[in-house]
Amino acid sequence: MSDSPIIGGGAMLQPTPFHRRTAALNLVNAWERWQGHTTVTTFLSPEDEYFATRTAASLYDVSPMLKYRIAGPDAEAMLDRLMTRDVTKLKPGRALYGPWCDGRGRVIEEGTLFRESAASFRLNAAEPQLFWLEDCAYGFDVTVEEVTDAIAGLALQGPLAKRVLEDIGLGEAARLPFFGLGRFGFEGGEIEISRTGFTGDLGFELWIAPERAETLWDRLMAVADRHYLRPMGSQALNTLRIEAGHILINVEYVGANHALRESQMRTPDDLGLGWAVDPKKPGYFNGRRAIEAERAAGGPRRRLVGLDIEGRKPAHAAYLYAGRREVGQVTSACWSPVLKRNIALATVEAGYAEPGRKLKADVYYVKEVTQGRVEAAATVVEPRFYQPAHRRG
Incomplete structure (x- = not known):
């Protein structure tokens, strides 16, 4: 597969920053579309990729994950109104997972929110959320920017993930706490690393400038044989996330802003995310009254x-x-x-x-x-x- 955009089905697909490296290893030429990019379904054997993750370590290209930066004096207040969790408790250098809802308490999506500094956050989402975020930002002193193409991402997952990081000079990152976030020096530049993932195993997500993505990949693959580190495609990831009980939009539910029928919509309690609705959170958040009314009436x-x-x-x-x-x-x-x-x-x-x-x-x-x-x-x-x-x- 070439480096140039791929034409298929009337849509132009862009390669991810890791495409030249993943294409060279994709022995069965198995690809799929993900938010306008082409990503690997399996490199050769989903079973081998699965067991590498559960027994050693794997790499999964998460660059197409939609990313939004929300920054400004009111960023915390705006996101606290958006999400069902208490964002005021989220400290810089930490991340949280949770849903955001419409006014009727129906889940629009769920994702990971990173607090990079006191006044700057990054929200990861599977589906486009820019218009909704801009609507929710009305009246707040914030800027909302999509930064998907400005950040390449690799998920390093598996019980040996810490050893892999230590082996490429990122031992400090290997000591991040669960849902921790930090910036570290790497190859003369900087890399952002979070202790997050979608496999239910020990893992990290590595965020780096696209022009330095291949350098990161090469450093990781240089130590791959010592740790049985293997690249992974989406087929193996799907089995891993089901084992972990992780839900997937458009599979377990349809986002409230895209659902065609009421029966497709879900509340946080419907999805087992009641724990991510903070009942003691002060003030209002989108959907609060509807969620509380449903609970008062006996639950979902x-x-x-x-x-x-x-x-x-x-x-x-x-x-x-x-x-x-x-x-x-x-x-x-x-x-x-x-x-x-x-x-x-x-x-x-x-x-x-x-x-x-x-x-x-x-x-x-x-x-x-x-x-x-x-x-x-x-x-x-x-x-x-x-x-x-x-x-x-």
Whole structure:
């Protein structure tokens, strides 16, 4: 694959700052679109990339992740009104994860907010949020700027991630606390590193100027064999994030500003993000009254749950039943190699969401030339299937 923009389906796709390096290693030429960029689906074997992450370390190009800088005297106040979490408690050099909602308490998206200094923040999002952020900034003394193309990103994930950083001279960064953020000297310049990730494992995200991206990649790959460090594509990442119980927009839910039907929208409590709504937070935030009213009325009608499903056939999009009653649907499913379990994330009616509840999953699967169907027993469990102790260590 060349370095030039890629034409396909009537849209021009841009290479990421790491494209020349990832293209050279993409032995099966497997690519996908991500926010106007071309990124790797798998380099050769999703299974190898998965096990590298769970047993050693992996690299995933997160450069297309949408990034917004919110800065100015009122940046804290504006973001505190935007998000359901208490942003006033977020100190410089720290990050938090949480949702932001519309006035009816429906989740627009969820993402990671980094506080780079007293008056400057960066918000990472999967879907475009510039117009919403600009609307929410009205009346505040802030500037909102999309900085996606100004920052290249690599996710370094896995139990050996700290050793990898130490091996390339970033030992101080390896000591960052969970959800910590810092700037460090690197190869005559600067790199920003956060103790964050989407795999549910120990990990870091490395943020650097695009013109220095290949230098970072080369330094990491120079020590790769010592740590079984492998580049990773999105197929392996999807299995990892399901094991971790991480939700994905347009999969577990549709953002409130894009949903075509009310049934596609979710509140934080629907998505298992009730912990990220701070009930003691002073003042107003978008959706507060609606969320509090729903809780006062008995809570959400639906809940995100985990499922243990019998057999080995992933229950992709399977409908769920309690007796003859349809009570929910699987949103994400996979066979977990490390847990040796058939697992899924699903949305079910609140009355059927308690752990231990027995349901039936209507599972369809592909045979050689036909489609098969099986009714599989499913048990409701907590959605965070894999939580290694070293993740926070």
